[in-house]
Amino acid sequence: MKATLFIAAVLAVSTAPALAALPGDGERMAATCAGCHGTRGASPGTHIPVIGGQSSDYVKKTMKGYKEGTRAGGVMANLSKGYSDQQIDQITEAVASWKWQNSQNARKKGKIKISASGTEVCAGCHGAKGQGTPIGPHISGQAAGYLKEALSEYRSGRRTAAEMGMVKEMTDQDFDKLVKFYSQQK
Amino acid sequence: MKRREFIKQTGIGIGVLALWGPQVFSAHAGEILPKKGRRVVVAGGGFGGATAAKYLKLIDPKLDVVLVEQRERFISCPVSNMVIGGFKEMKDITMDYKVLARKYGIKIVNAQMTGLDATAHTIETSAGKIAYDRLIVSPGIDFMYENIPGMDPQAQALFPHAMKAGDQTVQLRRELVALVPGQNVIITIPEAPYRCPPGPYERACMIAHYLKQNKKGSRLIILDANEDVVSKGKLFKAAWKDYYEGIIDYRPDSTIKKVDVATRSIVTVAAEVQGGVINIIPDQKAGLLAFQSGLVPPKRRWVPVSALSFESPIHKDVHVIGDATDGEVIGSMPKSGFVASTMGKAVAASVVAMMSGREPLPPSLANTCYSMVNEREAIYVTGVFEFDARTKKMAGVKAAGGVSPERSERLGIQAEDWARSIWSDTLG
Numbered sequence: 001m002k003a004t005l006f007i008a009a010v011l012a013v014s015t016a017p018a019l020a021a022l023p024g025d026g027e028r029m030a031a032t033c034a035g036c037h038g039t040r041g042a043s044p045g046t047h048i049p050v051i052g053g054q055s056s057d058y059v060k061k062t063m064k065g066y067k068e069g070t071r072a073g074g075v076m077a078n079l080s081k082g083y084s085d086q087q088i089d090q091i092t093e094a095v096a097s098w099k100w101q102n103s104q105n106a107r108k109k110g111k112i113k114i115s116a117s118g119t120e121v122c123a124g125c126h127g128a129k130g131q132g133t134p135i136g137p138h139i140s141g142q143a144a145g146y147l148k149e150a151l152s153e154y155r156s157g158r159r160t161a162a163e164m165g166m167v168k169e170m171t172d173q174d175f176d177k178l179v180k181f182y183s184q185q186k
Numbered sequence: 187m188k189r190r191e192f193i194k195q196t197g198i199g200i201g202v203l204a205l206w207g208p209q210v211f212s213a214h215a216g217e218i219l220p221k222k223g224r225r226v227v228v229a230g231g232g233f234g235g236a237t238a239a240k241y242l243k244l245i246d247p248k249l250d251v252v253l254v255e256q257r258e259r260f261i262s263c264p265v266s267n268m269v270i271g272g273f274k275e276m277k278d279i280t281m282d283y284k285v286l287a288r289k290y291g292i293k294i295v296n297a298q299m300t301g302l303d304a305t306a307h308t309i310e311t312s313a314g315k316i317a318y319d320r321l322i323v324s325p326g327i328d329f330m331y332e333n334i335p336g337m338d339p340q341a342q343a344l345f346p347h348a349m350k351a352g353d354q355t356v357q358l359r360r361e362l363v364a365l366v367p368g369q370n371v372i373i374t375i376p377e378a379p380y381r382c383p384p385g386p387y388e389r390a391c392m393i394a395h396y397l398k399q400n401k402k403g404s405r406l407i408i409l410d411a412n413e414d415v416v417s418k419g420k421l422f423k424a425a426w427k428d429y430y431e432g433i434i435d436y437r438p439d440s441t442i443k444k445v446d447v448a449t450r451s452i453v454t455v456a457a458e459v460q461g462g463v464i465n466i467i468p469d470q471k472a473g474l475l476a477f478q479s480g481l482v483p484p485k486r487r488w489v490p491v492s493a494l495s496f497e498s499p500i501h502k503d504v505h506v507i508g509d510a511t512d513g514e515v516i517g518s519m520p521k522s523g524f525v526a527s528t529m530g531k532a533v534a535a536s537v538v539a540m541m542s543g544r545e546p547l548p549p550s551l552a553n554t555c556y557s558m559v560n561e562r563e564a565i566y567v568t569g570v571f572e573f574d575a576r577t578k579k580m581a582g583v584k585a586a587g588g589v590s591p592e593r594s595e596r597l598g599i600q601a602e603d604w605a606r607s608i609w610s611d612t613l614g
Contacts, residue, residue, distance in 0.1 A: 019542045020245060020248070020249070020542070022535060022538060022539050022544065022547065023245055023535050023547075028532070028547060028549075029550040031528070031531040031532075031550075032528050032531075032550060032551075032552040034607075034611045035527055035528065035552070035607065035608050035611055036554055036608070037607060038607050038611060039610065039611045039614070043603070043607060044606045044607055044610045044614075045600075045602075045603030045607055046599070046602075046603060047599050047600060048603040048604070074590065074596075074597060074600060075566055075600075078568040078585075078586050078587070078588050079554065079568050079570060079586055081583070081585035081586045082552070082570025082572075082586030083570070083583075083586075145599070
């Protein structure tokens with residue numbers, strides 16, 4: 001009797017099709033992000049940033065900043081308030097787990113030549129090529145419009161981060177160089 | 187053309203078939219695409235249906251997914267008002283379904299669904315019968331012309347609704363261009379709920395902008411059946427005052443009582459107005475397909491479904507999403523492309539779960555919708571909706587709902603990015 005049951009159980013297991021893994025709570029909530037940020041965060045836009053594969057700490061800090069009002073935002077200032085802190089943790093873990101895909105909207109005209117010292121100031125937090133480090137977000141292959149806007153907002157004070165203080169002294173031409181350099185990095 | 191030749195000529199292998207059109211099957215009555223493995227059929231390739239098909243494949247690539255859509259190409263309602271205003275062209279809002287076939291292996295049947303046999307688990311289409319294990323229907327909307335006396339087929343042809351982007355979008359644009367300066371334009375807005383709550387008001391901005399620049403002396407009369415602007419009210423009214431003063435004549439509480447083709451006039455309780463261009467947006471109901479499939483109870487306009495799984499209480503294994511769903515049953519949400527898209531993602535997850543005997547998963551829905559107030563500046567509205575286990579309905583999270591503090595060019599750029607993104611999330 002026991003043996004029969006055992007065989008039946010083995011048969012059941014071996015003939016049952018493998019069940020598809022269901023998307024977790026974070027993945028299902030994060031699917032909403034794709035509406036504006038592209039499927040799995042690969043934004044096709046010029047100004048709405050790529051978020052898939054971005055560092056989870058950075059995405060978390062950003063979304064909580066929107067929620068608490070410490071970061072100025074448009075639709076994100078509203079949408080972030082629709083989720084608990086725990087839900088934001090789940091959403092941002094899912095977003096960070098997606099694969100980074102470079103934006104199609106780099107500043108294309110002309111390969112930029114920039115001296116190593118020109119990006120040294122960024123490399124400390126963002127990595128040599130801007131691929132991100134535990135303390136700074138991924139900026140290489142990011143949408144050019146977004147990078148320009150971010151730099152401008154750090155300069156004007158609309159966005160604040162102690163680490164970005166150096167941009168206060170930069171000109172629009174400096175910004176254009178940096179935007180070209182980082183948006184073109186693969 | 188024989189099937190093999192069709193496949194050869196279109197350069198598509200047997201494994202990844204695309205665009206099974208009626209031309210391939212006209213000689214075959216009966217079943218097409220015989221079902222071998224677990225299959226979900228999605229009927230209706232708008233924002234809801236196309237997104238559901240894609241996300242089914244993203245979640246479970248082994249699932250056999252068939253998308254039945256009568257139109258060969260997708261034409262976006264969002265941004266179609268920009269075509270009416272002359273800032274975009276039809277080609278900017280027209281896309282095809284090929285990527286869904288090529289990239290995800292979704293079988294696309296270019297045919298019209300005409301009936302449902304829920305017991306046999308088959309649908310009837312203009313190309314033949316298709317079997318399913320579960321069916322997702324995204325039927326969109328249709329119009330209740332019967333509510334407007336005088337709105338016979340001739341009047342319907344003369345006074346386009348343009349709320350399904352396509353030929354009527356082109357017609358409205360063409361009529362505007364041909365308008366004799368000094369003649370008026372009329373838009374009529376039905377009582378909510380209807381598709382795209384801010385849509386008619388955005389359209390008013392686009393038309394008024396065009397009149398201001400091109401048709402001296404012409405005014406835009408808005409006859410709104412609602413007591414006030416339904417969505418983004420303060421922002422729209424501010425734009426009307428700042429940009430279109432003397433052009434837009436907004437009249438709330440103005441339900442149409444009658445239309446007259448001969449005099450090109452519309453009668454409301456308060457007045458009779460004449461227009462050179464008349465855009466009548468009638469009361470709306472679920473798409474015809476929902477009625478043909480027996481998914482709408484007697485005397486109802488919209489489709490009841492479980493807010494958890496989107497399954498019909500009438501037909502087992504049949505799920506319905508999008509504008510056609512009944513807000514009184516699932517909880518009030520705007521009938522927007524973005525909401526439909528999030529419903530598509532939610533139903534995909536639940537359908538995969540339920541096909542393997544697991545419980546449906548609580549949906550997480552949201553809305554983000556931009557409207558243009560001129561060629562550069564936009565405004566927005568947002569919403570987040572979560573499943574309330576007590577009421578078994580979706581409920582809006584209060585803090586997440588609201589509109590932009592102001593209009594701006596920055597938001598206009600984001601609106602353009604939004605469109606690119608949702609198009610790629612749906613079809614790319």
